[in-house]
Structures are given as C-alpha cells and as structure tokens.
Amino acid sequence: MIKTILVPTDFTIGSEELLSCVGELKSVGLEKVILLHVVDIFQAQGLAPMFEENAKKMIEDYRQLMEEVEVDASTLVVEGDVKKTIARIADEENVDCIVMGATTSGLIKSRRTGRTTEYISRRSGKIILIEKYNIITENEEEMSRKACSARFSKVMLPVDFSENTKIILDEIKDFTDIIEQIIFVHVVEKAKNEKELKHKKNESMKLLSELGKELEDGIRISYVVTDGEASESIDRLAEEMDITLIVITTHGIGSFKDILLGSTAEKLLQRTKKPLLLIPFKDR
Template sequence: MFKKILIGTDFSLASDCLIRCVGEFKGLGLERVILAHIIYVANAPGLEDRMKSEDVPEIQRQKQLLEAQGFEVTTEIHLGIPARELKALAERYEVDAIVMGSRGHGFWRSLLGSVSFKMLQISDRPVFLAPVRVVGEGESCQLSVCFNSFQNILVPVDFSTNSDRIIDYLETMLEKYKASLTLLHVIDNKYVETSLSGQEAEHYRKQVDNQLKELKQRLEKAGGQVETELAEGTPWEKIVNRTRSDRFSLVVMGRHGRGFFQEALLGSVANEVSRQTELPVLFLPLFK
C-alpha cells in the first residue's frame, strides 16, 4: 500500500520529528523513501549553488536517520518552485504517497502556506499531512503520526463516487493493517433548511443512515472494526470537532466529491480540516 513514499524536508527540527516517525509506515509495507529538499530560488537569487552544496550534509544526516529505521533511501535536492518539484518527483518515482509535516520553518511553515495547500490542489497521489508538535530538542520532539496513527481512523464520507472508491482504498489497507474505523457523514443543515420539507428531510436522514450501514458492512467484511456516526451542522466544523476527541489518531478523507467535499479545494472542508485539526490527515485524490 505504501511501499514507496516521498518526504519533503526543510531540515527543521519539525522535519526531523517527521523522519524519526516514518517507521510506523512499515506496517503498511513501506520499503523505500525518496527524501527531497527543494530550494525556492526566488528566496536567494544568485546563491543557488552555494545553498545546494550547504544542504548536502543536512540531507545526508536525515538520510541516515531513515536508513537506521531499515529503509532504502534516495535523496534529491532541486531548485525551483517547491510544490511543482515535489509533484514531478512523485510522478518520476511513482510513489504511493507524499508525506509532509505541517509545521516547520522553511517553505511549509503552515498549512496555509503555498506548499502544503498547493500539494492538495495539484497532486494526483495521496498526501499525508502530519502536524508536528515540537516539545523539546532532538529525541524529545513529538509528532502526531508517531502515536499509532493507523489504529483509530475517522473517515468523513459524502457518498460520492470518489467516496465509494475511498472505501475500496480502505478495504485494501485493512488487508495489511487492522484498524478501527468510524464513518462520519455530516448532513449540511443549510441544505436541509433551504431545500427539503420536514417529511423530505426525515426521508433523507433515513436514506443516509442506510448508506452508512452499507459502507459499514463492506469494511467489516474486510476485517475492520467499524462504527458509524451521523451529524448535522456545518460539515467542516463537525469534522474538526470530532478530530479533537482523544479517540481518533488519523483522518482519511477525499479532496473531491459532491456534497460537502465539492468545494474542498476552494477552502471549505479539506482546507479547514487540514488547517485546524491536530491529527494527521491522509488526503486521497480524485480517483479516475
């Protein structure tokens, strides 16, 4: 499932935290890591070659951290626009996912910055965003992804074709890694209030509940422990509120669909969830 991944690094303590925790992906079949650092040339015109040479020892240091965890590692240092370069490397190496931290100092300082958000827009591969919480130095730093991320997963669904294929993806994951899953659908209260009569709204709720039960049965057959939740309100707010529960360790959600995911890349759901949650989020692309 995750046999080969691409990690973007800015050599910050936050990225060191991320790299120290990559070993968790072994349970999902990880063998090879492409470790990439992109120098944004607009930040240092005329100094590209000097910066590139200075970055070699740093990327070699992080390479050793990954090799110590038993991975085959390839390093890449490139000049250019970070998101574009990372996308090109992901395609060149045919990686199964792109892994990025959501804290740091360089080009990915925050999820509202250009790289993380841009990767959600342009990548045709899964993007794993891991919020890094640095609480000390060296070995004492902490990262959400380290805490059994694939054990208790929150899965927002909107019943689109892409949402159905995300269930296919989870079925494949369950073949390698047993997990507890909670399927969450949020009924947009604005849609109910403006578009449905009382009787229609009740029928719609029953229909949604039945759809959740069908998805639950599929994932249980694949070996997962599955629960379902139905909520009403503003979708991104409800999702973010559920991620604040100590119960979950990871969110898996799509970036396209219909309903409350339709406008995700314009900032409504996916952006708000990635910006506000403290959990790692695995964003799955539009499946074709």
C-alpha cells in the same frame, strides 16, 4: 498500495519526526523513501551552490535514519521553485504518496512552507499524508511535538455517498492490517425541516452500515451520522472521539490537470489539528 513515498524536507522543526511514519507504512507495503530538499532559487540566488552542498550533507543523516529502520532510501537535492519542484519530482519519480508536515497553529508556522503544503495539496494527483505538529516553547527554545501518534489506530472516514466513497474504501483496504478502528461519518448539511432531517439521518445510517460490512472482519467499526456544516462537524467529532487520522478525498475538475481540494477537505486542512490523508479523486 503505497510502495514509494516522497518526503520533502527543509531541515526545520519536525523534519526528523516526519520520518517516523515510515515504520507504520512498512507494514502496508512501503519499499522506498525518496528524501527531497529543494534549494529555493528565489531566496538562495548566488549562494545556491553553497546551500546545495550543505543540504547534501544534512539529508544524508536522514537517509541513515531510514537505513536504521531497514527502509531503502535515496536522496535528491535540487534547485528550483520549492512547491513546483516537489510536485514535479513526485510525478517524475512516480511516487505513490507525498508526506508533508504542518503545525496546529494555522496551516503551518512558516508562510512559505504553508503555501507549499497548500499548493501540493491542491495541484498534486498523489495521495498526501499531512502530519500535524504542536509547536511548544521550552526554555525559550521552540520544539515540535506530534499531535497524534500511531496515526492509523483510530481512523475517521467521512463519506458523502458520491463516487468518492468507492475511492476511499478501495484505498483504505490497503491499510487494514494496521488499522484498529474505523469510524464512518456522514454529515447531513441540508434539510427542510425536522422530519426530513430525521429521515435523512436514518437513511444515511443504513447506507453507512452497508459500506462498513466488508471491513468488519478484524477491525472495529463505528458509525456516526450528524448534521451541520461538514468540515466543522468532522473536526469537532475528531476531537471528541480522539481520532488519530482523518481520511478524505479531494475533488477532481474534469479534464484539467489541477486538483481542487473541495470545500470540505480544504476547510479541514486549515482547521483540524488531526493528521490528514488526502486521496485524490481521479484514476492514478
């Protein structure tokens, strides 16, 4: 269950909108939000104390926004390497989830922020909710607009029938009170011929149906089996079906501390315009 979330913010386009997910997460047990700003020591240099003081004033406005939706919120402003500090704070504060943002034009418009999002997705063992934004220009002024609203209304669960499948099902049960519809998806990536492809699709559909049975009470469940390259097929289906959130597991690498996204999750992170919920493949 997600009780505590960490929201790193750099006060750029979309930062305030990033907090809008809190309302939905309140319904599934959210108790505390930690708002974090990291003063980049590589950019601030001798001006770091001034940047830190300004950030403390700005982040207080965000804390007040959380008060308005009756969520307990605390703030942290620290100096350091942005991406490494976010990962460290997430561990030290023992948060359940990190909420970050990315634009739909590439991973994120700012390369520094883009590298941060990618680093956290790879290295952190936390659940990560990545919001996606469309950047539009109105009257020569850039504005952000969320790619999806009500992100838990139509959720896609790509599964590969590995150990990851059990992890993703266990996690999604915590969200059943706010999910309206779940689409289970399996992509057959390899088959020797049409006969084998048909057999694999039929068997996969049976397995998907079994997986969805325990979630059918109160939630609309659909099943899709297709073939092709996994990330491309998932992204295409997500667009065609107007999906509001893709939930996918990352892959652990044994005894190493780091987390590798795995090829499907990594390609989706780069490609899709849909929000992503990344669930790490390891015991937390």
